[in-house]
Amino acid sequence: MAAETQKELEQLKKRFLDLAERAYSQGRFAFTGFLSLAEQDALQEAMGKNALCPFALWGGNEDCERRMARFGSPGELGYEEDFPIAALKISPLSEKYADDLSHRDFLGAVMNLGIDRSTVGDIFLEEKHAWIFCTETIAPFICENLDRVRHTSVRCVQVDKNASAGEWPEARKPEAVRIVVSANRADAVAAKVFNLSRSRSLDLFRAGKVYVNGRLCENNSLALKQQDRVSVRGFGRFLFLEEGTETKKGRLSVTVGIYR
Numbered sequence: 001m002a003a004e005t006q007k008e009l010e011q012l013k014k015r016f017l018d019l020a021e022r023a024y025s026q027g028r029f030a031f032t033g034f035l036s037l038a039e040q041d042a043l044q045e046a047m048g049k050n051a052l053c054p055f056a057l058w059g060g061n062e063d064c065e066r067r068m069a070r071f072g073s074p075g076e077l078g079y080e081e082d083f084p085i086a087a088l089k090i091s092p093l094s095e096k097y098a099d100d101l102s103h104r105d106f107l108g109a110v111m112n113l114g115i116d117r118s119t120v121g122d123i124f125l126e127e128k129h130a131w132i133f134c135t136e137t138i139a140p141f142i143c144e145n146l147d148r149v150r151h152t153s154v155r156c157v158q159v160d161k162n163a164s165a166g167e168w169p170e171a172r173k174p175e176a177v178r179i180v181v182s183a184n185r186a187d188a189v190a191a192k193v194f195n196l197s198r199s200r201s202l203d204l205f206r207a208g209k210v211y212v213n214g215r216l217c218e219n220n221s222l223a224l225k226q227q228d229r230v231s232v233r234g235f236g237r238f239l240f241l242e243e244g245t246e247t248k249k250g251r252l253s254v255t256v257g258i259y260r
Contacts, residue, residue, distance in 0.1 A: 012039060013046035016069070020053035023071035029081045032069040033118030033135060034059065037231055038208075041216040043069055057214075058083045060133035063171030064122040065231060085121065086139035086158055087169055090130045090146065093153045098128045101149055106130045109149040110142060124169050131159075131169035174239050174257030181252055184243050186212065186230065187220035193256055194235045209233040 023030040059067035074080045092098035121133035139158050146156045181188045191201035205220040211231045224240040231237040239257035
């Protein structure tokens, strides 16, 4: 279900409406694969024009950026159904001789198995290990076939959702950082967080690479509010935690949570 071009996103909107109609008419939940931020924005736009069927988004934990959509609600359908998401833990066979692997290394190894991007969600790194969210149907295939990440031999196991605390990957905690900006405008804060010029930050808004709370943000002067989540494709993301006091030079001291 991956889509990037405008034509593909328009086709995806129709697909979302079809899934919503199916859930409504059949009285059962319908699910998408994992959606990118652009695809989630297309979903919000499509469903905003047609409130026929409620939907929810979930990626495995509350910090996930790539998320599935579930059409239908327990209240209306009269039953509950979990999102078909599995978590895999990938560990080196020998930590002592393992490479220092990046997010790109793990994602590349999984994609080299020839599976669709929509079957894989977020990846969380923990020292030389990684947690990967994926669809329940693709999980056995990945576990059986993923045995190497770059030059490191690995084992891949699926984690039981009902396992004891600590077995299922938890949301990452952002690092709270105090910064000084001219204003709590989205472009000013993003420029400071990612060490960009204001013109470069503005270019990112114009290129459609900035999302606030999962929605495409084309308004670079948007005033950020407490708990707003900002994602900039190619750079990372942060949480706007608190607007502080004005400095002696008339600037604004704010606190952001940066995801490292």
